[in-house]
Amino acid sequence: xxxxxxxxxxxxxxxxxxxxxxxxxxxxxxxxxxxxxxxxxxxxxxxxxxxxxxxxxxxxxxxxxxxxxxxxxxxxxxxxxxxxxxxxxxxxxxxxxxxxxxxxxxxxxxxxxxxxxxxxxxxxxxxxxxxxxxxxxxxxxxxxxxxxxxxxxxxxxxxxxxxxxxxxxxxxxxxxxxxxxxxxxxxxxxxxxxxxxxxxxxxxxxxxxxxxxxxxxxxxxxxxxxxxxxxxxxxxxxxxxxxxxxxxxxxxxxxxxxxxxxxxxxxxxxxxxxx
Ligand SMILES: Nc1ncnc2c1ncn2[C@@H]1O[C@H](COP(=O)(O)OP(=O)(O)OP(=O)(O)O)[C@@H](O)[C@H]1O
Numbered sequence: 001x002x003x004x005x006x007x008x009x010x011x012x013x014x015x016x017x018x019x020x021x022x023x024x025x026x027x028x029x030x031x032x033x034x035x036x037x038x039x040x041x042x043x044x045x046x047x048x049x050x051x052x053x054x055x056x057x058x059x060x061x062x063x064x065x066x067x068x069x070x071x072x073x074x075x076x077x078x079x080x081x082x083x084x085x086x087x088x089x090x091x092x093x094x095x096x097x098x099x100x101x102x103x104x105x106x107x108x109x110x111x112x113x114x115x116x117x118x119x120x121x122x123x124x125x126x127x128x129x130x131x132x133x134x135x136x137x138x139x140x141x142x143x144x145x146x147x148x149x150x151x152x153x154x155x156x157x158x159x160x161x162x163x164x165x166x167x168x169x170x171x172x173x174x175x176x177x178x179x180x181x182x183x184x185x186x187x188x189x190x191x192x193x194x195x196x197x198x199x200x201x202x203x204x205x206x207x208x209x210x211x212x213x214x215x216x217x218x219x220x221x222x223x224x225x226x227x228x229x230x231x232x233x234x235x236x237x238x239x240x241x242x243x244x245x246x247x248x249x250x251x252x253x254x255x256x257x258x259x260x261x262x263x264x265x266x267x268x269x270x271x272x273x274x275x
Contacts, residue, residue: 023086025050025178025210026071030080033066039233040066043080046228046238048212050177053204055224056214057257063233064214065103068180071212072100085177096124099171099179103186105163109156113147113166114138116155120170141169145199161192168196172203179203181213185220197223218254229257236260 026048033041041063048054056064069075070082073090082089085097107116117138125134142148145165150158155166164184171179181200185193197220203209204225213224221227222241229237229244237244237260241253248259 023083024048025085026212027083028081031070031082032079033063033070033075034077035066041070041233044235046235048210048228049226050210051204051208052225053200053211053213053223054226054228055221056212056228056230057218057221057253058216058230058236060216062230064216064230065182067230068100068182068212068214072098072180074100096174097177099174099176101164101167101171101179101181101184103182105160105167107155107163107166107170110154112152112154113142113158113169114151116166117141117169117173121173124174137173137175141172144172144203145169146195161188161196164188165196168199175207175209177209179209179211181211183214183216185215185217193220218252218257221253221257227253229260231261231264234264236264 024047029045031044070078121134121138145168200211244256248256250256
């Protein structure tokens with residue numbers, strides 16, 4: 001897991017000559033990404049508004065992690081436009097403004113929760129003069145993820161869900177404006193999943209932060225303000241759950257997704273007509 005997006009702007013990303021004073025959290029146009037020999041994202045165009053939870057949903061292998069890596073600036077071979085908080089993805093100014101939690105929680109098992117946080121805080125905000133601020137930020141981040149009672153527990157002795165929350169706490173250390181969370185609820189029981197989603201809503205509401213959360217569990221879509229539905233490197237929809245259900249005359253986002261898949265299949269393989 002990393003807290004911030006490193007690296008320089010992608011050579012393929014086109015800088016915006018007229019910056020919007022209040023740009024969306026993410027704006028993509030003609031975004032294409034190649035991994036190995038093949039294109040894994042095809043000409044994506046979408047907007048992630050600020051202060052909301054946008055769900056990135058689609059089956060395993062459809063390109064969710066690749067898109068998230070592109071947004072945080074760790075993905076190579078990008079073409080098109082990908083602006084994040086008004087800058088080309090990967091721009092150095094974004095480093096302290098984005099929190100990124102990868103699928104596998106990378107916490108140090110032989111350190112306590114607080115020691116893990118202290119370690120990452122020292123990287124983010126180094127120097128003796130920042131010691132008090134760091135200690136405050138660490139205490140706050142531990143409280144944010146509801147792990148105060150486990151502050152001195154070894155990370156190796158925590159449950160999978162608790163370890164996920166330590167990773168999330170690390171991402172929250174720098175009070176990021178944009179949090180990118182790659183399948184944060186995978187493998188969690190329903191109670192922990194619910195608690196984590198409540199925490200996401202709390203972060204969006206109380207801090208005005210933007211969250212981009214990926215999942216391949218469609219019922220989690222109902223918890224998002226907006227959805228990006230993906231399949232095979234393409235975007236099937238960029239809309240609210242309500243609008244998706246209405247547009248497809250379905251009851252659930254899962255049914256809406258299946259409807260859109262059928263529509264896309266019909267469009268790409270039109271029935272042969274006989275003469
Ligand atoms: N290092 C790589 N080299 C080549 N292709 C890759 C590489 N990593 C991923 N891919 C391919 O890119 C596509 C998108 O992968 P990605 O990990 O973005 O999907 P995903 O939707 O996040 O999947 P999951 O939900 O299983 O994590 C897949 O077809 C995958 O096989």
